[in-house]
Amino acid sequence: MEDILFNGQDVNLVQVERGMAWFYRKYQREQSPDDQRLHEAAEDAAKTDKRGLWCDAEPVPRWEFRHKRGKATGTMNYTFVVGIEINNFSKKSRNS
Numbered sequence: 001m002e003d004i005l006f007n008g009q010d011v012n013l014v015q016v017e018r019g020m021a022w023f024y025r026k027y028q029r030e031q032s033p034d035d036q037r038l039h040e041a042a043e044d045a046a047k048t049d050k051r052g053l054w055c056d057a058e059p060v061p062r063w064e065f066r067h068k069r070g071k072a073t074g075t076m077n078y079t080f081v082v083g084i085e086i087n088n089f090s091k092k093s094r095n096s
Contacts, residue, residue, distance in 0.1 A: 012039070013035075013039060016039055017045065019049075019052020019054045019055070
């Protein structure tokens, strides 16, 4: 697993902190223990503060949304977050 850095910041962590992404626990074993704690704490804080997707009373993880979308008989409401243009980013391998 890799960290994506922009101006020295972990882009994934920033998204979790802002409530723009989930801490995807399925892959947490690929993270260092420190990164696991940081991402979990960031998600907990975003939930507590009701930031981003956590302002929804029942947010649906994207992996569940994709699964349900294929089987849905009705319509599903969802919100897109406008992306941020990134012109200068780097990848840092967690295994290095």
